[in-house]
Amino acid sequence: MRLMIAIALRHILARKRQSIVSLLGIMIGVAFFLAISSIMQGSQKDFIRRLVDNAPHITVSDTYRNPAKQPLEILHPGAIVEIRNVKPQTETRGLRGYRQILEMIRTIPGLRASAVLTGQALLSFAGKDVNIVLNGMIPTEIQGITTIDEHMAHGTVDDLIANRDGVIVGTELMRTMSLDIGDNITLAAATGQVRTFKIVAAFRTGRADYDLTQVFVDIKRVQAMMDRPNRANTIIINLDDPQAALDVARSIENRIGYKAVSWQESSEDILNTLMIRNIIMYTVVSAVLVVAAFGIYNIISTIVMEKLRDIAILKSMGFRAGDIKRIFLVQGFLLGLAGIVTGLPLGCVLMLGLGQITFRPPGMEPLKMPIDWSAPQFLIASAFAMGAAVMASWLPARKGAAVLPVNILRGGQ
Amino acid sequence: MSAATPLLLEAEHLTRTLEGDIPVTLVRDASVTVGIGEFVSVTGPSGSGKSSLLYLLGLLDTPTSGIVKIEGVDATALDENSCAALRLEKLGFVFQSHFLLPEFTALENVMLPMRHLGQYPDKIIQEKAFALLDDLGLGDHARKHPKQLSGGQSQRVAIARALANDPLLILADEPTGNLDSASSALVQGILKDLAHGHDRAVIAVTHDPAFAAQADRRIHIIDGAIVTPPEGVSPDGNEA
Structure with missing residues (x-):
């Protein structure tokens, strides 16, 4: 050679x-x-x-991937069952026993998890209305799970701990509504409850609609406004290794039944x-x-x-x-x-x-x-x-x- | 030659036909035997099949029928790679053109077959190659590239290269065809000496009558068939 x-x-x-x-x-x-x-x-x-980074690696929501089966269908598996006039039960939405679920999830190594209750609210200020998403979170737990603290323009997430009636808003919302740090805003929930919050901090992710519509407050306030005491409707999870999200989400879903969506699944397209x-x-x-x-x-x-x-x-x-x-x-x-x-x-x-x-x-x-x-x-x-x-x-x-x-x-x- | 001379090459009933619309028979039922120490010349008119016979004997071409045995081994039954191995170890070719590789020096050209065989380390190969060139009077030209050499010198390098792996049989195809008379005489002498002094056989195709006359034996070919050369007919087939 x-x-x-x-x-x-x-x-x-x-x-x-x-x-x-x-x-x-x-x-x-x-x-x-x-x-x-x-x-x-x-x-x-x-x-x-x-x-x-911009979203939790895994989001566990209070829905199921497949609708619940009727008892008759469970009794006769494989049979053709026709049930007429089914009326869905009205129930308080949210993750049942979210504290136990959280504890269970936290036994998995290499992740941080926290519960969130989200809801819709209307912000009226100076004659302008904006539909906003209320993110009720546990301020002491949220560090390192949401990435919002990496995008803070004014103040920190910890300001919510100091002031339980505080709210963190996006800079876009502040600009649109001519607001400033320290201003009070009044939010009206669909239940009719109205509460006043004080702007303690502001964030800027660069995504205009996110910066306009998302606000962060203490979970307790949202629970009260939504009439859902002791409930959370989402568990957000952050992993040390984001690539593992798909597998971790699957195993969580298998264990608790609630739908757990990894970032890969939600951004599959x-x-x-x-x-x-x-x-x-x-x-x-x-x-x-x-x-x-x-x-x-x-x-x-x-x-x-x-x-x-x-x-x-x-x-x-x-x-x-x-x-x-x-x-x-x-x-x-x-x-x-x-x-x-x-x-x-x-x-x-x-x-x-x-x-x-x-x-x-x-x-x-x-x-x-x-x-x-x-x-x-x-x-x-x-x-x-x-x-x-x-x-x-x-x-x-x-x-x-x-x-x-x-x-x-x-x-x- | 005496019957006791061991046979080096035996070719039996060699026929080579080129397929085509009009098939052309290059060699017709030719049988040749060559023993060690023999210097055989192949003569005949142009296009009579001298070179074709040489290619068949040198395993460069495959006969349409007939067999070629080298030291008793039927080479026509071997695959291409085994034939290549046989050529590498047992055969040496000298052509009318020297066919030296122009990118390599004379010495490197002679070293090529030895390096390919890989029997010795490079240092010894170089010494052997130099000795071969020196024997042929080219010691001073070893480092020259082919285009710096004259035709006669190049042909002697080609002979040294053919001898590189100490072959049993040298096949020369018009080795003096392109040379002036002085160089030609020198090359003829070398080939003759190789056969007689070194336990090798040499088969040389030529149409130079003086060259053919130096051979121990002459094989004359007309129209691809071996014939007894008529007296008074020169090797190129013309009336003397």
Whole structure:
């Protein structure tokens, strides 16, 4: 094999200009592949991070995935049962025994969980009405579960502990309703109860509708306003490892019966979109390498055509068809390798350059292009380039290996 | 040759036909035996099948019928890779053009078959290759590339390369065809010496009567068939 590599190397070095041109093709292909795929992966990771961070990893709600079965259906499994005039029972909504459920969930290692009671309320101020979502939470437990404390514009979540009649609102709501920290707002619930809260803190996530409609108060206040004492309708769970959410959610649901939705499940459509985006991206950037591979195909088939006599003599000397094939495959490999070795640093330069670009989306902080510097990007780019280079050399290599020395020698004399 | 000479090559009833709309028979029912130490020349008019016979004997081509035995082993029954192995170890070829690999020096060209066989470490291979070139008077040219060598020198390098793995049989196809008379005489002398002095056999295709006359035995081919060379007919088939 060393001999084949030596011969392959001599062939390439004897055609420096041609080799450099085809090598440049692979180099640029690798660089663009790396830069583009790292931007796409970077933005995807950034996007998923926001997806994961902006909502609890798992939400347990007071609904069931499947409607409850009628007793008659349970009694006669598999039978066709028709029940007419079924009247649904009116019951106080909420998670039954949420404290026990919480305790049970907290036995699972690597997670933090807290109960929330959400409800609708109307905020009237200065003649303007806004429908808002009341999030009743336990201020002492909520740290590290909701990410709202990472988006605080004024004050902290702890301000709710200090003032049980406090409320945390979004900056968008404050702007719309011309409110300020320390102002009092009056919320009216669907039950008719009205309560006044004092704005103690404000948050800003950057998502306008969220910042407008979500407010956070103590769970006790919401329970009172909704006439649902000692109830919670949601348990939010945060995991140390967000990727495990799917499995953890499934096991929680199996144990308590209530619907437990992981972030993957609730953003399945987005994840699917991202996957399609990835397929498109890899197709496009691979095309760059395929074009580059034609350069390699070109030089190696030229070498094969020029070297027919050499192939004939090598075969007469006792080189096997496989040996000849290896010589040309090694050439593709070497060109691919050189393209990768030079292309990856060029790609890094491109990535550094692209990383400098700053976006200023209206009304938001400037954003840097998210670039993924992780090893898989480099490996995938290298693997694609090597694959393309070896494939490109395989056809001419096969042709070279199939040369019958007799045909060349007969024609050559 | 005496009957006691061990047979190196036995070819029986070799026929080679090229398929096509009009099939062409290159070699017709040719039987050849060559013993160790023999220098055999193959002569005949142009297109008579001299080279084709040589390719068949050298396992470069597969006969349509008939068998070739090398040291008693039926090579026509072997697969391509085994034939390649046989060529590597037992056969050496010299062609009309030297066919040296232009990217390699004379020395490296001679080293190629040895490195492929991989019997010795590189250092010893280099020494052996140098010794071969030196024997052929090319010691001073070992580091030169083929295009820096004259035709005669290149052909001698090609002979050294054919000898690299110490083959039993040298097959030469018009080895002096492209050489001037002085170089030609030198190459002829070397080939003759190889057969007689080194327990090898040499088969050389030629249409040079002087060259053919130096051989121990002459195989004359007309239209692909081996015939007894008529007296007074020169090796290229023309009336002398």
